[in-house]
Amino acid sequence: MALDRDQVVDAAWHILQTYGLGDLSMRRLARELGVQPGALYWHVANKQELLAVLAQRMVAPLSMSSTGASPAGACLTSPSPAGASSVDAPPAHASPAGAADDAVLLITRFRSAVLAVRDGADVVSVAHALDPSGMQPTPLLTAALTRAGMDPAPAETAALTLVRFTLGSVTAQQTRESMDLPTATMAAEFEAGVRAILA
């Protein structure tokens, strides 16, 4: 009974997760769905659009809960009801120190989310390039760093530095993983990099 867009995206997600980007072809996807390749183009414009949707899915969990406060536009999925203010968060407005911790938490969760999907960094890197300041976790990081006392402009620049460093790191790690090379030192290298950037 008629394929729909979600089934296409779900199947693509499954192939990416399980076999990696090299195996995520439109033809393979069609085969998995029991349909001719051309049928997919009724539901998605092209492969690039499909990958953009997958990138959104990877970073979506970052836009929920976590740092409590929801500054305008922080949550893309469900625009929070009018008077929703921070509830069980620290005082009325978080302390600078705690907000910097929020940034560390955010970039760490971003890394985990991307790292958890095979070739995730390749997919998310394109989405970041298309919309560097709109794609998560950039706006959330900018907000956290502003709360920590930075001016908005340097906060955004620092956010971009964190995101690009993270994507560079995860790209390197996932390339090594795909070749069965060791990656034991890479988590510590990531942490050191984040500390240096936020020092």
Place this chain on the structure above:
Amino acid sequence: MALDRDQVVDAAWHILQTYGLGDLSMRRLARELGVQPGALYWHVANKQELLAVLAQRMVAPLSMSSTGASPAGACLTSPSPAGASSVDAPPAHASPAGAADDAVLLITRFRSAVLAVRDGADVVSVAHALDPSGMQPTPLLTAALTRAGMDPAPAETAALTLVRFTLGSVTAQQTRESMDLPTATMAAEFEAGVRAILA
């Protein structure tokens, strides 16, 4: 009169430079050389090896002159004659401040070299992942930062942070360039990132 490895690599370099990675196929390369696709496999093991050679070519200029001093292994192309010591460089051993400037210069030249080749970041990222501490400019950066007063271990970690941030940045920029999106702010964002990492 018999194709040789250099001709294959030169032609590949030309296609990459001119048309980008999407157009650098073994079949296209063979056509450009007036040969059947299978002939290439006498000269290179596979496409991956070819890309590794191209990555080396992109970073090769970094290993020549620049910071004057040549600590063991700094110059891969031509092992310098025995008694070659720094000539017109500052005193006998550079000052910490000057050595940190060397690091900034190195990472800036690395960015320029990668940025100058279409999809250069994609190609160099794989080479970096295969040999993070051996691929330039990592060892040169580690040396410069050690001269600047850092201990070897943190110096290497800082070098990796710089290289991965730079690859993340150039990947984003070249993705945008390939889609004719503006990149006006990206050089400044790079500089700010480097300053933050080395602060």
Place this chain on the structure above:
DNA sequence: ACCTGAACACCGTTCAAGT
């Protein structure tokens, strides 16, 4: 030693035609 010819197992995308 070096290359051709031919094959194997694939790609992304389009589009008339069917239901």
Place this chain on the structure above:
DNA sequence: ACCTGAACACCGTTCAAGT
């Protein structure tokens, strides 16, 4: 509205056979 069938213009790699 949604899909098939078939095509167009491609891929990377292998390998017997030729020179």
